[in-house]
Amino acid sequence: MRGIEVKNISKSFKDTQALRNVTLTFEAGKIYGLLGRNGAGKSTLLNIISNRKYPNEGYVSVDGMPSAENDEALRKMFLINEMNLYPESMKVKDAFKVTKTFYSSFDEAYALKLSEMFELNIKKKIKSLSTGYQSIFRNILALSVNVPYVFFDEPVLGLDAYHRDLFYKLLIEKYSEDPFTAVISTHLIEEVANVIEEVIIIKKGEILKNQSRDSILENSCTISGTVSQVDSYVASLPARAEVIGSDVIGGLKSVYICGDDGARLPEGLERSTMDLQKLFIQLTSM
Template sequence: MKIEVKNLSKRYKDHEALKNVSFTLDEPKIYGLLGRNGAGKTTFMNILSGQILASGGEILIDGENPFDNQRLTESICLIKEGDNFKKDLKIKNVLKIYSYFYPKWDQELADELIKEYNLNVNAKVKALSKGMESALGIIVGLASKAPITIFDEPYIGLDAPSRKRFYEILLEEYQMEKRTIIFSTHLIDEVSLLFEEVLILSEGSLVLKEEAESIRDKACAVSGKKGEVEKFIQDKDVLDRKQFAGMMTAYIFGDGEEARASGLSVEGVPIQELMIALTSRKKGA
């Protein structure tokens, strides 16, 4: 499903959460939606899933607005970091309700994941630990098979092995049946290798939209003596620089081979470091 974001804005009283954001997601991929707290990520996901209206601009999914559009909302599953389900419902009732709502619901997968995360289907949501409630959200998101599946910090309370298993299952399911997966997280280093494309928001504006492989090719960390690094980066697009004891490391968009030819050390820039650098700058990239 094609997602077109056109001059999207959202204002809450005196706070502008999104500011004329525009981009297009043309094909099923695993997208990383990144940014600091308050960047506008959750607001964007709520508009995309048809839960709130924009103040200006629009989001179109296959040419239609998702707000109050049942055909589209049946194709979108948003799993938030909490409060996804009514507290008095039993797990088996939650799964039954969602199985009616999502036309492509995979009950066999849901049953497998219930066993994987060792959940009691007769337990009520209000009796679940934070990790168990997160596991239930993950199960619903994956089993929905929704063409647009959105995970917003979906694993609060899950331990590292459980999160790792989630990433493995998500990738397995994606490889079997491609869909648009939008993943918002602060644990970027854990999941960055899953991302096929990265979007970074900062203070309500889009500062980067780039294929992950391209980022790895274009962005690099150049290190060496301070004077040598400063000379090399004079005409470069510098994201950030760090100094210590006469040495300097600069994050740049540029050719790593040119830096190596100048006798400097070159390494890739982790996506988490790139996000921090971009969202620390006063101007977008």
């Protein structure tokens, strides 16, 4: 089986439960958005998948192989996050060469090309890079490594609008040429909404949603009207429909619903689409 299977993963740090019985599958050749607020457990999950942290319970397999202490499985994955795996005194150009020794598929020529596009000075030491250029450096590594599973943990941290846009364009270009599994962990929902195919929403270490982007949006909506009309409509909803939030302004009310069946509304009510950012905010603020 191709893909990454995460089964019943739990992780605690002292009195904090970072992950609770998380079960997921990352299929080969898809772009995932791992969406959650700060502290939701995104980074912990990616660190466990890539064998940088160990779970208290559960296991991870990569293409059917256990990932823990398995070099063959680990070479199929690459994670970028704030953790610096290179000596701070190392120059960027030397880090590219070191990466090539661990990942034979690393395309050093492509990394140099991207460095020019992002205006990254490869002669600089890693420790001298600004926060934004630290992110650019890591993103270049991830885009050049050519492995089946790449994890981007907050990849646009410190990047200006131009560099953020360039990163997403290059990611899509790379994926279009040779599809791989990309997992983008972020709390900046609006920016990734048109990039990702699959949506995973995590809150306080638990998975709230795990669906395709199109499916989750097609079945989510906002219903608006007078307070009494909206309350009456909500009371008649089928069990599968989930009200995830509401707003009241004066005598008007809006409710946000997952699992809407699209049935004709009573007169006086209005149905509108809900974008991914609004859905995320309503789900994670409850």
